[in-house]
Amino acid sequence: MWLWFHRLGSGPTFYPFAGRLAWLLAIPGLLLLLHGLYGALWAAPVDYQQGQGYRMIFVHVPAAWLSLFIYSSMAVAAVVALIWRMKVAEVYIIDAAIPGAGFTAAALITGMLWGKPMWGTYWVWDARLTSELILLFLYLGVLALDQAIEDKRQAARACALLALVGAVNVPIVHYSVEWWNTLHQGPTVSKFDSPSMDMRMLVPLLELTLASTLLFGTIVLVRMRATLLWRERHSRWVGEIVEAGQ
């Protein structure tokens, strides 16, 4: 297992593995996405308080979940990159940060669009919204740091440090609705023992969350394959792959 993990850290092993895994994640991801969208827009009943407006939850929650999940995974990769200097982990931090920033922005925008009809305003400086905005700045900080340092190995170490330090914000975002009085509603999905949602609403929500997580996996693997090719473009294995048109 340990040997396999180490071997996976090298480009020639990771590249074909990631190619196969990307498709393995994409197919169930797309099927779940289609089924989840059907459930979210047609099958789920109307909410007795928010009417049809509550259907924004089906895109807002997956985006918010991914914003936290991706940053947490970047922090884990940062530990691996800093301790074992594994190149694949270094590449992951940057290649996950780009879709991570996108999903964080999507969580903020969909939240604003949901907030306007329900709260009467697009934005309030409450703990959940503010900490999520800080998370977006952390993603952008990682990306800016990578662009600012020319030596990519040095840049990766700096980004790993920032990803690790910034991880302190993840529990703050998650628990902000419990620790402080916020306009944002409390947890509805994470209370698995007693979820406060009807099953006909909960199932498409979980489907869309899982689908977007699987598709994020595909996106990051496609990005990592390309980054590894570019970084190791002078090596023989890259030449063979590019010449073969793989």
Add this chain to the structure above:
Amino acid sequence: MTEFFAMGGYAVYLWPSYVVFLAVLFGAWGTALWRGRRIRRAILRERRGRNDKR
């Protein structure tokens, strides 16, 4: 059908939310694929240029 698209008067907020989410998802996927193709093409060009010089 019109009733479905109206979404009980929330259409102006609801549909843009779905568009933003799906645009991020498929936009990130599309740009990742496009970037991969561009990098492979650049490496191929670089290698062929080097071989021509030899």
